[in-house]
Amino acid sequence: MADHKHDHEHGSxxxxxxxxxxxxxxxLTEKGYVDPKALDAIVEAYETKIGPRNGAMVxxxxxTDPAFKQALLKDATAAVATLGHVSPVGDHLVAxxxxxxxxxxxxxxxxxxxxxxxxxxxxxxxxxxxxxxxAVKDPRGVLSDFGMTLPKDTEIRVWDSTAxxxxxxxxMRPKGTEGWSEERLxxxxxxxxxxxxxxxxxxxxxxx
Amino acid sequence: xxxxxxxxxxxxxxxxxxxKNEPPFHERWExxxxxxxxxxxxxxxxxxxxxxxxxxxxxxxxxxxxxxxRRWMLGMQSNLLARGYVGADEIEAGxxxxxxxxxxxxxxxxxxxxxxxxxxxxxxxxxxxxFKPGDRVRTINIHPQTHTRLPRYARxxxxxxxxxxxxxxxxxxxxxxxxxxxxxxxxxxxDGREIWGPDCxxxxxxxxxxxxxxxxxA
Numbered sequence: 001m002a003d004h005k006h007d008h009e010h011g012s013x014x015x016x017x018x019x020x021x022x023x024x025x026x027x028l029t030e031k032g033y034v035d036p037k038a039l040d041a042i043v044e045a046y047e048t049k050i051g052p053r054n055g056a057m058v059x060x061x062x063x064t065d066p067a068f069k070q071a072l073l074k075d076a077t078a079a080v081a082t083l084g085h086v087s088p089v090g091d092h093l094v095a096x097x098x099x100x101x102x103x104x105x106x107x108x109x110x111x112x113x114x115x116x117x118x119x120x121x122x123x124x125x126x127x128x129x130x131x132x133x134x135a136v137k138d139p140r141g142v143l144s145d146f147g148m149t150l151p152k153d154t155e156i157r158v159w160d161s162t163a164x165x166x167x168x169x170x171x172m173r174p175k176g177t178e179g180w181s182e183e184r185l186x187x188x189x190x191x192x193x194x195x196x197x198x199x200x201x202x203x204x205x206x207x208x
Numbered sequence: 209x210x211x212x213x214x215x216x217x218x219x220x221x222x223x224x225x226x227x228k229n230e231p232p233f234h235e236r237w238e239x240x241x242x243x244x245x246x247x248x249x250x251x252x253x254x255x256x257x258x259x260x261x262x263x264x265x266x267x268x269x270x271x272x273x274x275x276x277x278r279r280w281m282l283g284m285q286s287n288l289l290a291r292g293y294v295g296a297d298e299i300e301a302g303x304x305x306x307x308x309x310x311x312x313x314x315x316x317x318x319x320x321x322x323x324x325x326x327x328x329x330x331x332x333x334x335x336x337x338x339f340k341p342g343d344r345v346r347t348i349n350i351h352p353q354t355h356t357r358l359p360r361y362a363r364x365x366x367x368x369x370x371x372x373x374x375x376x377x378x379x380x381x382x383x384x385x386x387x388x389x390x391x392x393x394x395x396x397x398x399d400g401r402e403i404w405g406p407d408c409x410x411x412x413x414x415x416x417x418x419x420x421x422x423x424x425x426a
Contacts, residue, residue, distance in 0.1 A: 021240050024288075051232075116326075161417070
């Protein structure tokens, strides 16, 4: 059910949607409900500013600063607010830590709740029926779709975002990164590693 | 409502397919839909759970067949019509035919940066929390025709309270025009076998965020 493929296969539906959206924007603008310049700015923010780099910088700080990590796991919204270089996030962000004993994974089975402020817009797969239906029942199967295998005895904890709480996974810090700067460490933190459908990159996977 | 949106545990949707280097938007209109939704939310046209409920009430074939942002567009349109912000004749005409209703606020360019920080769903508590971390609870068995955030797979199941998140606006009430009706919110964790039976992976634990009315002591 990869949604946008559906659109591409049915050009007429796409253009129909496009026309309807244009008409809605015209009506809502003429009625004074919305300001097109504000709409442009929102789109631009999501295209250029709000992405997984925000989350990666939070994780990199947690890897290098034990006091920050503790604060992050206690109240992620408050902890992120103390970082000058990451935009503040709204209420109810919860950080959950991966360990050798426990792997965390985030899903929203009922819609597609996602921590936009730290990860940007959710990818199509996160919003898709295969992910939303299987993550809570067969997470190891889902992880294998991502080429990921966990040890048999690792506990898998799936967090279904059924309210306004939002979750971010604190992935395990890769070995061989002792003494790295936060900036370099952030390059290892992938979007998927903060959802729990990937590990952080190994040092060998990034150019030094 | 027991709609197709409540997908947890359903079979048959196939593998998760990952698109490499996915762009933020695949089509220009997707960005416009997102921005419209944001602007209307800021304006106070309706609540986030009204948006969800409007999508949940789409016919199942339409829900499953439409892309994410098309679903948003369809839900937005139905909320605009149902709440009298736009007339069906105006949608047909593609332009405004009469003066609009008053909205509490308007998102202008200067207000955009502040509007991108999520709003808080904390509400004034109406009484003490009934449960504390470590308490065993059983989720209630409900099948309302209206909006709820208690997924089908997690109804009538025994789990353990793990966190308390304070008092929040209660979606089941918000989406049925009964106001915020603040309720305590908890993370409740279940053993996978409690939900999926003895064949379930023994290492699986699943949690939901459950409002207090969803829970009884176990």
